Amino acid sequence: MSRTAAQLLPSCGGVILTGESGIGKTTIAKLALEKVAGRFHVEYIRGTAGSAKRPYGALEFLLNGLDEDTLRHPALLLEGLAQVLLDKAGGRRILISVENADWIDPLAAFTLAQLVRAKLVTLLITCREVDAGGGEFVKLGLENHLRRIEVGALDFRSSADLIEQVAGGGVSSLAIQSLWSSARGVPMHLHILTKEQLREGSLRLHNGVWVLAKPLVLSGEVASGALAKLDAFPGQERFVVEILALAGELPLNILGGLVDPSVVDRLEERLVLETKLVRSPVVQLKDRLFADSIRANLPPGRRRSLWEDMMPAVRPSDMTKLSLPHYVLWGLDSGARPDDELLLAAASTANELRDPAAALRIVQVIEHRKGNPRAVVEEARALAALGRWDEADSTLSGMEPLTAADAPEVVAAVLIENLRVSRSVPRDTAAGLDESLRSAISAALHQLPESNQAMLTSRLVLAEAEQLCFEGRYSEIPETVFGMYGNSDLPFSQRVRAGGMTAEAFAMTGRQHESVELSRSVLDELWQDDLPGSVRGEVHFQVFTSLMVSGMFAECLEMLERGSELKAARLGELVGGELARGLVHAYCGRADLALQSLHPAVSQLQVQRPGALLQLAHAATAYVLTLQQETGQAQEHAALARTSDSRGSWIVGRATSYFLLLSRTHHSEEAAAAELLLHAEAELLRGNSGHGLSFLSAAVRMAGKESGARLAEAAQKTDGLLGEMSEHLGNGLFLDDAQLLLKAARLARDAGNTLLYFESAAAAHAAALRSGNRSDIKVARTLENASYRQLHYSNNPDRVLTLLTPFELELARRAAKGTTSAELGRKLNLSTRTVDWHLGRLFDKLHVSGRVELSEIVS
Numbered sequence: 001m002s003r004t005a006a007q008l009l010p011s012c013g014g015v016i017l018t019g020e021s022g023i024g025k026t027t028i029a030k031l032a033l034e035k036v037a038g039r040f041h042v043e044y045i046r047g048t049a050g051s052a053k054r055p056y057g058a059l060e061f062l063l064n065g066l067d068e069d070t071l072r073h074p075a076l077l078l079e080g081l082a083q084v085l086l087d088k089a090g091g092r093r094i095l096i097s098v099e100n101a102d103w104i105d106p107l108a109a110f111t112l113a114q115l116v117r118a119k120l121v122t123l124l125i126t127c128r129e130v131d132a133g134g135g136e137f138v139k140l141g142l143e144n145h146l147r148r149i150e151v152g153a154l155d156f157r158s159s160a161d162l163i164e165q166v167a168g169g170g171v172s173s174l175a176i177q178s179l180w181s182s183a184r185g186v187p188m189h190l191h192i193l194t195k196e197q198l199r200e201g202s203l204r205l206h207n208g209v210w211v212l213a214k215p216l217v218l219s220g221e222v223a224s225g226a227l228a229k230l231d232a233f234p235g236q237e238r239f240v241v242e243i244l245a246l247a248g249e250l251p252l253n254i255l256g257g258l259v260d261p262s263v264v265d266r267l268e269e270r271l272v273l274e275t276k277l278v279r280s281p282v283v284q285l286k287d288r289l290f291a292d293s294i295r296a297n298l299p300p301g302r303r304r305s306l307w308e309d310m311m312p313a314v315r316p317s318d319m320t321k322l323s324l325p326h327y328v329l330w331g332l333d334s335g336a337r338p339d340d341e342l343l344l345a346a347a348s349t350a351n352e353l354r355d356p357a358a359a360l361r362i363v364q365v366i367e368h369r370k371g372n373p374r375a376v377v378e379e380a381r382a383l384a385a386l387g388r389w390d391e392a393d394s395t396l397s398g399m400e401p402l403t404a405a406d407a408p409e410v411v412a413a414v415l416i417e418n419l420r421v422s423r424s425v426p427r428d429t430a431a432g433l434d435e436s437l438r439s440a441i442s443a444a445l446h447q448l449p450e451s452n453q454a455m456l457t458s459r460l461v462l463a464e465a466e467q468l469c470f471e472g473r474y475s476e477i478p479e480t481v482f483g484m485y486g487n488s489d490l491p492f493s494q495r496v497r498a499g500g501m502t503a504e505a506f507a508m509t510g511r512q513h514e515s516v517e518l519s520r521s522v523l524d525e526l527w528q529d530d531l532p533g534s535v536r537g538e539v540h541f542q543v544f545t546s547l548m549v550s551g552m553f554a555e556c557l558e559m560l561e562r563g564s565e566l567k568a569a570r571l572g573e574l575v576g577g578e579l580a581r582g583l584v585h586a587y588c589g590r591a592d593l594a595l596q597s598l599h600p601a602v603s604q605l606q607v608q609r610p611g612a613l614l615q616l617a618h619a620a621t622a623y624v625l626t627l628q629q630e631t632g633q634a635q636e637h638a639a640l641a642r643t644s645d646s647r648g649s650w651i652v653g654r655a656t657s658y659f660l661l662l663s664r665t666h667h668s669e670e671a672a673a674a675e676l677l678l679h680a681e682a683e684l685l686r687g688n689s690g691h692g693l694s695f696l697s698a699a700v701r702m703a704g705k706e707s708g709a710r711l712a713e714a715a716q717k718t719d720g721l722l723g724e725m726s727e728h729l730g731n732g733l734f735l736d737d738a739q740l741l742l743k744a745a746r747l748a749r750d751a752g753n754t755l756l757y758f759e760s761a762a763a764a765h766a767a768a769l770r771s772g773n774r775s776d777i778k779v780a781r782t783l784e785n786a787s788y789r790q791l792h793y794s795n796n797p798d799r800v801l802t803l804l805t806p807f808e809l810e811l812a813r814r815a816a817k818g819t820t821s822a823e824l825g826r827k828l829n830l831s832t833r834t835v836d837w838h839l840g841r842l843f844d845k846l847h848v849s850g851r852v853e854l855s856e857i858v859s
Contacts, residue, residue: 002032002035002158002161003149004017004028004029004032004124004149007147007149008032008036008040008095008122008124013116013117013122013123013140013145013146014095014116014121014122014123014124014125014145014146014147015032015123015124015125015146015147015148015149016101016123016125016126016127016130016137016140016141016146016147016148016149017029017124017125017126017127017149017151018126018127018128018129018130018148018149018150018151019128019150019151019152020128020271021128022186022188023151023152023153023186023187023188024151024186024187024188024189024190024191025126025127025151025187026099026126026188027162027187027188027190027191028151028162028187029097029099029124029126031162031165031166031191032124033095033097033124034165035165036095039092039093040092040093040094040095040122041085041088041089041090041092041093041094041095042095042096042097043062043085043088043094043095043096043097044096044097044099045058045059045096045097045098045099045104045108046058046098046099046100047098047099047100047101047102047103047104048100048103049103051103051104051105051108052103052104052105053105054105055105055107055108056071056077056105056107056108056111057105057108058098058103058104058105058108059081059108059111059112062081062084062085063077063080063081063084065084066080066081066084074107074111077111078111078114078115081111081115082115082118082120085115085120085121086120093122094120094121094122095121095122095123095124096112096115096121096122096123096124097124098112098123098124098125098126099126100126100127101125101126101127101132101133101137102127102128102129102132104132104133105133105134106133106134106136108133109132109133109134109136109137110133110134110136112133112136113133113136113137113139113140113145116140116145116146117140117143117145123140123146125137125146130148151187153184153185153186154180154185154186154187154190155185156176156177156180156185158185159176159179159180159183159185159190160173160176160180162187162190162191162194163175163176163179163180163190163194166190166191166194166195166198167194167198167203167210169205169208169209169210170208170209170210170599170600171203171209171210171211171600172209172210172211172212172578172600172601172603172604173577173578173597173600173601173604174211174212174578174604175197175203175210175211175212175604177577178212178216179193179194179197179216182216182288182289182292183288183289184287184288184289186287186289189287189289192221192222192225193216193222193289195221196217196218196219196220196221196222197216197217198210199220200217200219200220201213201214202214202215202216202217204607206603206604206606206607207599207602207603207606208599208603209599209600209603209604211600211603211604211607212604212607213607215357218289218292218293218296218297219296219297222289222293223293223296223297225293226289226290226293226294226297227293227294227297229290230242230294236259236260236263237263237266237267237272239258239259239306239309240255240258240259240263240264240267240273241267241272241285241294242294242298242302242306243258243306243310244273244283244284244285244291245285245290245291245292245294245295245298246294246295246298246303246306246326246330247319247323247326247327247330248284248291248320248322248323248325248326248327249276249282249283249284249320249322249323250282250283250284250314250318250320250323251280251281251282251283251318251320252264252275252280252281252282252283253280253281254313254314254318255283257313258309258310258313264283268283271286272285272286272287273285273286274286282320284322295326300333300334303330303333303334304333304334304335307330307331307334307336308334316338316342316345321349321352321353322353324345324346324349325346325347325349325350325353325355325358325359325362327346328342328343328346328362329346329358329361329362332361332362332365337365340366340372340375343362343363343365343366343375344363344366344372344374344375344378346359346362347359347360347362347363347375347378347379347382348378350362350382351378351381351382351385351534352532352533352534352535353532353533354385354533354534354537356381356382356383356385356386357382357386359378359381359382359385360379360382360383360386363375363378363379363382364379370398370399370400371400373399373402373406373410373411373413373414374410374413376395376396376399376414376417377410377413377414377417379392379395380392380393380395380396380417380421381417383395384417384420384421384424385534387608387609389421389424389425390425392421392425393421393422393425396414396417396418396421399414402414408456409456412456412459412460412463415460415463416459416460416463419463419466419467420466423467423470423647423649424611424647425647454489454490455490455491455494458484458490458494458498459494461478461480461481461484462481462484462494462497462498462501464478465477465478465481465498465501465505466501469501469504469505469542469649469650469651470649470650471650472508472649472650472651472654472686472688473686474504474505474508474509474687474688475509475686475687475688477501477505481498481501481502481505482498482502482505484498484499484502485498485499485502485518485522492528492530492531493531493532493535496522496525496526496531496535496539497535497538497539499518499521499522499525499539500522500538500539500541500542500543500546501542502518503515503518503519503522503542503543503546504542504545504546504549506518506546507519507545507546507547507549507550507690508549508687508688508689508690508691509687509688509689509690510689510690510717510718510719510723511719511720512549512550512551512690512718512719512720512721512722512723513719513720515546515549515550515720516546516547516550516552516555516720516721518546519543519546519547519550522539522543523540523543523559523562526539526540526543543559544556544559544560544580545651547559548583548584548587549690549691549694549722550690550720550721550722551720551721551722551725551751551753552721552751552752553584553587553588553751553752553753554750554751554752555752556580556584556752557581557584557752560577560580560581560584578597578598578600578601578604579597579598579601579605579613579616579617581597582594582595582596582597582598582601582617582620582621583616583620583655584752585597585624586598586620586623586624586659587694587753587755588752588753588754588755588756589627589753589754589755589756589758589791590754590755590790590791590792591624591625591627591628591791591792592628592792594620594621594624595621595624595625595628598617598620598621598624599621601617602614602617602618602621602637605617611647611648612647612648612649612652612653612656613648613652615640615641615642615648615652615656616641616648616652616655616656616659618637618638618640618641619637619638619641619655619656619657619658619659619660619663620655620659621634621637622634622635622636622637622638622641622659622660622663623659623660623662623663625637625663626662626663626665628792634663637663638660638663638664641656641659641660642660651691654679654683654691657679658676658679658694658695658698661675661676661679661695661698662676662698665702669702670702670703672702673698673699673702673703673707674699676695676696676698676699676702677695677696677699677703677707679692679695680692680693680695680696680699680714683695684696684714684717689714689717689718690718690722692714693711693714693715693718693722693723693726696710696711696714696726697711697726697729697756700729700730700733701729701756701759705733705734705736706734707730707733708729708730708731708732708733708734708735709730709731709734710730711726711727711729711730711733712726712727712729712730712731712734713730714726714730715727715730721747721750721751722751724747725744725747725748725751725756726744728740728741728743728744728747729741729744729756729760732744732760732763732764732767733763736767736770736771737767738764738765738767738768738771738773738776738780739764739776741760741761741763741764741767741780742760742761742764742776742779742780742783744756744760744764745757745760745761745764745780745783745787746783748760749783749787754787754790754791755791757783757787757790758784758787758788758790758791761780761783761784761786761787762784764776764779764780764783764784765777765780765781765784767780768780778849781849782849782853785847785848785849785853786853788847789847804842804845807838808838808842808845811824811828811835811838811839811842812842812846812854814827815839815842815851815854816851816854816855816857817855818851818855821835821836821839842854
C-alpha cells in the first residue's frame, strides 16, 4: 500500500496492480488513494462486461459533454477529453483510478495511454492480467510509464501498515499478529476483518493504541461473505468444503471414500483446496479465514447432519494431529460423547498447538476429572496458558492422590505441571523436583522398557533444568542437559528444548561464544513443522534471551523479524514481539525507538495483565523516559513497576531491576552506580557472569575509571563479544587508553549497542585529547559523531537538514561538493575566516567531523 502510494507521487505514469481475484487489489488501491488524496484530482473508472463491448465504454461519463463531430475523430476526442479533465482538476494533478481493467475496451485503454504519454494524467490500475486493455498497459510498462506491482499475501510489516490505516492509529503488534495470521496476509480479508473487530470491540483503544481486548470475532461481513461463498458451491463440492472447515484437514484417502475423487480435483484446480504432503497426502481449505468463518457460523443442525454423514467412513485414528481437536469439538457440538481417551488425546493436542481454549472445553467434558491425573494435567496446562493461574493451581491441588497403579509418565506429567504452575502462584514449592513424586517415579521406572526409561528420565532432567533456569541457578544445571541436544536417540522436541536451555545457561555463565553458536543452530531447528507450537515458543524465548545476554542486539532484532513469521516467541505471544523489540532498543539506549514499541506493549499488557512482564515494560519505559529527560513520566512508570507483587522468572526480575536502577540516575547517578555495583557483584558471585557484566558495565560507565579494572577483571570470565568488549572498555577507562576504548566502541557498533558505542567513542575522544594523539582524536571524533546520530531521531541528519536556514543549507551543499572555503568566500562575498566559522557551526549542528562526513550526509 505504501509502496503503491509512493509510486504515484512522482511525476510518472502510475501503477498497475495485478493479482488473482479476491486477493485485495481494490483494497490496496483504495487505501493508497487515501494516502495521496490531497495531492490529486481523482476520477474513477470501472470496467464492466457491458462497457467492454462498446467503444470508449468505460469513458462514456467523461465524454458526455463532447459533440458528435469530436467523438468521431480520435485526435479530437483525445483533445476534448484532456480539456474536460483539466477543467475538472482546477490546476491540480490528475489521477485516474481504473478498476477491473480486464474489461476496459482497447480504444478506451489507448486513450488513457495517450493521456499518460502526454504527461497529463497518472493512472492507478487494477486487473487480473497485465495484458488488459488490449495490451496498451503493457506498452506503457515497457516505456517505463507504469510500475507493475503483483499483489499477493502481505508480509507482517505491510499488513501492519494496512491495519493501522484502517484503524486510523497505532495498533499493538499482538492485534496485528492475530489479524495477519487469521487473514493469512490477504489484503481484502485484512481490511474486512480489521473493520469488523473495531465494530465488535475486539480491538479497543487504550492509551491511544488499539489493543486486542478479546478473541477475534468472525461474524457480520466476514461471516456473510463466507456463507455466501459457501452457498455458491454445488452439492458434493459444498459437502467437501463444509467437512474440511469443521475438521480442519483430512487425509486424501478419507475424502476419496466420502465423495467422487473428481470433486476434490475440481476444487483443487479452482484453488479452493490445497494438499500437504506429510507422511501421506492431507487436504485442507486454502483460505483459512473462510474455513474459520464457516466453522464459527454453520448452524447446529447442519453440523449434526454432516457429522452423521461422515461418521460411518471415518475413525478417530484417521485424524491428523491438526484435525483431532476440531474433530472432537465438532462431535461435541453434534451431541456425540467421545470416550475419555479420545478427549484426552484431543485436549493434549490442542495444548501443543497453543489453543488452550479448545483444550479446556474438551477436557472439561470428562467426568470425574479429579481422579484422572492425565485430565488434571491437560486442564491445568490450558488454564495456565490462558493466564488463569489460581484456577490451574486449584485444579492440581484438588486432584485425588496418585497411586502405585499410575504410570510413571503420568506421575512425571503431574510433577512437571505442578512445578510450572508453582512459579506463578504464591505457594511454597521445594527447589527442584518434589521428593515424594520423584520417589514414586523411581519406584515405577523399572516397569518400563529401557528406551522409555531414558526418555522419561530426560523429561525429568529437563523439568529440573527448567526450574533452575527460572530461579536463575544456571551454574547448578546438570551437565547431562548440555549433551542432550546432540543425542539423536532422544525425541526431537526434547533435544531442541535441551538446546535452548543449554544456550541460555552458557550465556549466563560466561560461555557466550558457545551460546551464540548453539543459539543459531537451535533457531534454525524451530522452523521444522513437526515441532509442537508450545515447545517452539518456549525455545524461541530462550534463544532470544541467550543472544540478549551475550550482547548480540543486532542479531536479536533480526531474530524478531523472523519470529513474526515463525509466530513463536513467548514474549511475542503476549505482546506480538513489541516488548522484546522495545527491550532491545532500551538496552542500546535508542530511547525514541524503544518508546515506539514499549508504549503499545504497556497498553496491551495492561489489558491482559500478565504481571511480571508488565512490571518489566514499565521499568524499561521509565529508563528510556529518563534518557529523554522526561523525569515526571519516568517516575510514574517506575512507581508502577514497583507496585506489583507478581511472580516472574529470575531473568525478568533482574531485567526489571536493571532498568529501575538506571531510571534513578536523574536523582543520583552516584547512588545508582553504587547499587548497580552491588547487584553486579551478587550475580558474579553466584556464577551468572553474563548478566553480572551488564550491571557492572552500566555502573562503570557512571562511576568512571576507578571501577574500570574491576570490569576488565570480571570480563575475563566471559568469552565472546560481550567479554571482549567489556575487557577493552574496563581497561580503556582504567588506563585512559584511547586505542582500547576505540576497540570497545567498534565492537559495540558491530553488536548494535548504540549507547555503549557512543559512550565508548566519547571516552576515547576525551582520552585522545588528553594524550594529544591527533590520529586517535580524528578517529574517535568520527565514531562519536556517527554513534550520536544513531541515538535518537532528533539527532538524525535528515531531520537536522530540514532545520537549517537557507544560507546554511546552501553552504552545506556547496561544501559537500568539495568547494574550498576560499571559493565559498568569493561566491558568498564573505571572508575565508567567516566561512570557516559558519562551517564549524554547521558541523556541530549535524554532528560531523569534517567535509567527508558532510558529503556522505548531504548526498
